[in-house]
Amino acid sequence: ETAVFQTPNYHVTQVGNEVSFNCKQTLGHDTMYWYKQDSKKLLKIMFSYNNKQLIVNETVPRRFSPQSSDKAHLNLRIKSVEPEDSAVYLCASSLNRGRSYEQYFGPGTRLTVL
Amino acid sequence: AQKVIQVWSTTSRQEGEKLTLDCSYKTSQVLYHLFWYKHLLSGEMVLLIRQMPSTIAIERSGRYSVVFQKSRKSISLVISTLQPDDSGKYFCALWEHPSNTDKVVFGTGTRLQVSP
Numbered sequence: 001e002t003a004v005f006q007t008p009n010y011h012v013t014q015v016g017n018e019v020s021f022n023c024k025q026t027l028g029h030d031t032m033y034w035y036k037q038d039s040k041k042l043l044k045i046m047f048s049y050n051n052k053q054l055i056v057n058e059t060v061p062r063r064f065s066p067q068s069s070d071k072a073h074l075n076l077r078i079k080s081v082e083p084e085d086s087a088v089y090l091c092a093s094s095l096n097r098g099r100s101y102e103q104y105f106g107p108g109t110r111l112t113v114l
Numbered sequence: 115a116q117k118v119i120q121v122w123s124t125t126s127r128q129e130g131e132k133l134t135l136d137c138s139y140k141t142s143q144v145l146y147h148l149f150w151y152k153h154l155l156s157g158e159m160v161l162l163i164r165q166m167p168s169t170i171a172i173e174r175s176g177r178y179s180v181v182f183q184k185s186r187k188s189i190s191l192v193i194s195t196l197q198p199d200d201s202g203k204y205f206c207a208l209w210e211h212p213s214n215t216d217k218v219v220f221g222t223g224t225r226l227q228v229s230p
Contacts, residue, residue: 033157041149041209041218043159055157088217096155103153103203108217 003027004106006091012112013081020067021076021109023091029102030095032074034066037088037108049074078111086113117141118208118221126227127196134181135191135224137206145211149218150180150191153203162204165189196228 004025013019025032031050035043047066048055054066063079078085088110094103119138127133139148150163162178181190193200206221 031157035159037218041147041164041207042161043151045157045159048157090218103223105205105220110216 004091004093004104006089006106006109008109009107010110010112012114014114015082016080019078019081019111021089021091021111023074023076023106025072025091025093025104025106027093027095027102027104028072029093029104030071031093032068032071033092033094034074034076035090035092037090039087043090046076047074081111081113083113086111116221117219118206120206120221120224122224123222124225124227126229129196129198129228129230131196133193133196133200133226135193135204135206135226136188137190137221138186138188139206139208140187141208141210143210147209147211148182148189149205149207149209150178150189151205151207153205153223155202159205163191198228198230201226201228 007022011019031048033048034046036046037043046057046060046064049066049068065077067075067077076089088108090108091106092103117140121136148165149161152160152162163180165180165182167184177194179192181192191204203223203225205223207218209218
């Protein structure tokens with residue numbers, strides 16, 4: 001059973017619309033991430049959020065913004081989608097504490113921009 | 115049921131040793147791709163190996179190689195001459211084709227610690 005939950009599973013929208021993807025982890029992890037998976041299955045990190053500190057990949061367009069209410073949630077908002085935003089978006093969480101390190105991925109959200 | 119299985123959650127080695135990380139997968143598709151990624155503490159996910167059932171396409175060469183046993187549905191990542199920089203978490207992943215999701219399914223990862 002996955003412990004990183006993403007909704008929706010799929011989303012189809014038109015250019016210029018706003019979309020929002022949700023991610024929640026129930027593992028008690030302290031860091032969450034959003035990745036964009038491209039057609040070659042390369043995973044590009046977009047954001048990471050740790051103890052209210054946001055680290056942004058500077059190559060991410062400004063129409064993308066993360067939203068976090070607490071350390072268990074990290075949502076992704078795209079203000080005005082463009083065709084090149086079509087991709088799978090993966091959420092992940094991790095805990096790095098001493099000798100223990102865990103990271104789990106969510107099932108992904110597939111975005112199609114028409 | 116898990117589609118991608120990495121049995122070992124953590125392992126440690128000494129610098130200079132050779133390491134094999136195991137991964138097994140479940141699929142009924144004829145066409146699929148397998149991947150090995152390395153996760154860095156910065157969050158970056160580095161694609162190391164891309165394997166198709168019929169060919170080998172290596173995204174990263176050098177000290178990385180795979181032992182692919184199609185009949186056993188197993189793909190192991192081999193790292194030769196380990197270095198402390200190899201420390202990190204390694205994920206095995208599966209992409210099935212056709213796929214109406216286009217999503218890569220990840221294993222739970224194996225953490226590697228390399229000591230000098």
